Amino acid sequence: MDLHWLKPLLGRPSPFTTVYLDATRTGANADAEAADRWRAVRRSLERDGASAGVLDDIAELVSVPTGVRGPHGRVVVADAEGVVVDRVLSEPPAQSYAVFGPAPALLPAVRAADETVTYLLVAVDRNGADLTWAAGGTVRTEGGPETETVDGGHDDVHKTREGGLDRRSQTRAEDSWGRNAEAVAAVLDKRVAERSPDLVLITGDVRAVSLVRDAVGQPTRELLVDVPGGGRGEGLKKGSFEARVAEALAAVRKQRSDAVLDRFREAQGRGGGAVTALDDVIEVLRRGQVAELVLHVDALTSGLADRTLWVGPEPLQVATSATDLASIGVTGGAEEMDANVALVRAALGQDAGLTFAEDGTVDLVDGIGAVLRWSDDSTPSEAVPTQSADQARLRSVV
Incomplete structure (x- = not known):
């Protein structure tokens, strides 16, 4: 999963205020309920010492609906100066909450954002199409989803049934469709x-769908998925169509995750190109070798959730202790940080992605691993037990 949307947080002044809200607005009292959720969160942040000015900025932001329909969440992260990140989450949190401290609470947002798929829904008929963008994590406060209408411009789209001259009408109609x-x-x-x-996602008139599919270029064709049951007209069975859309999105999420985990397993099988265990992952993170960080799905609640690491001013300056940090030349600005935050920060610092692994999908020691961009003779190896975490690797595979 791409983490680029979190990069604006790097190097920002602390303290940080991280807010996770249920941003769903349905029913007659939707606005009042949303305001109540924010007020409860704000009270907890005021008790923790968050700045009134920053809280006012967040309040103004979250008072405006996201423009996303149905149940969804919202994460807002502010530094000492104001809001830096405002992101829609595909699922609302079980309960709205906030964290105030020296670092942003990133992993819950990353876990929720892992479910987000940016997609374009194309509803076609023989006259044109409506193109509607899913939020894909973006807050849209202009009143709903962003839709663009394409008018083909050729309106002779109706065939006649019989008669010699009518063959020309049929030809003209088919030409207009094309x-x-x-x-x-x-x-x-x-x-x-x-x-x-x-x-x-493409839906609508079957003939029009086929013609558009044949006419698009290869990059678009590779992304196209037919979803029957939708269209531009009224009277559609929205429930069954939305279920088919949900299935298509779930398939993309699985494909996205499987691709990374397949690379991880293959690299482990070769004995190079992937590492596991916290010490080895820290080593490759600070060398800038990581293409994709792999975390067990329970990273929020067990294992790494109780660990802290030491970090320096730069994202790749990360270690298990202050002494270890000093050994790589960090002499000032060292601080202790939750392991989850430090690891995501280091991944961001080298444009790495992040993938969550379910039980039984890959072998992870300490609930963590990494797919590497490159490796050399000094890179921790899964093949020969020479690294500091090797005995743990042999004993404790999650």
Whole structure:
């Protein structure tokens, strides 16, 4: 999973205020209920000593709806100066809460954001299409999902049933269908190139769907998934269609995770290209070797949740103790930090991603591993027990 949306937090002045809200607004009392959730969170932050000015900034922000329909959450992170991150989460937290301290509480946001898929829904008919963007983590406060209408411009789209001259009408109609599909495909290709969605869902008239699929370029075609049951008209069975959309999104999440975990398993099998155990992962993180950090799904509640690490001013300056940190040349600005925060911070510092692993999918010591960009003779190895964590590796595989 890409963590780029968290990068603005690097190097920002502490303290940090991290807010996780149930941002769902449904029913007649939706606005009042949302305001109550924020007031309860604000009271807890005031007791912890958060700045009134920062809390006022957050209050102004969260008073405006996200523009996302249905149940969802929102994470807002502010530093000493104001709000830095405002992000929609695909699932609301079980209970709205906040954390005030020297570092932002990142892992819950990362875990929730792992479920987010940015996608474009394309509803087509023989005249054109409606292109609707899913939030994909972005807050849209302009009144709902962002939709663009494409008018093909060719309106001779109806065939007649019989008669010699009517064959020409049929030909003209089919030609109009094709031209309208080409117009939709051209806009679709442009939007995919501009905004790089994870997925493009296409639905609507069966013939129009086929024509658009044939007309788009290869980059778009690779992202296209047909979802029957939707369209531009009224009277659609929204429940069954939304269920099919949910299935398509779940398949993308699984594919995204499986791709990383397959790389991890293959690298472990080769004895190089991946490491596990906390000490070895710290070593490759501070050398900038990590392409993808892999954490067990229970990282929030067990194992690493109770650990702390020592960090320096720079993200890659991370160690298990102050002495170890000093040994890599960090002589000032050292501080102790929750392991979860320190590890995500180090991953961000080298543009690494993060993937969560379920039980039984990969072998992780200490609930952590990493897929590497590169390795050399000094890189911790899974093949020969020479590293500091090797005895633990042989005893304790999660």
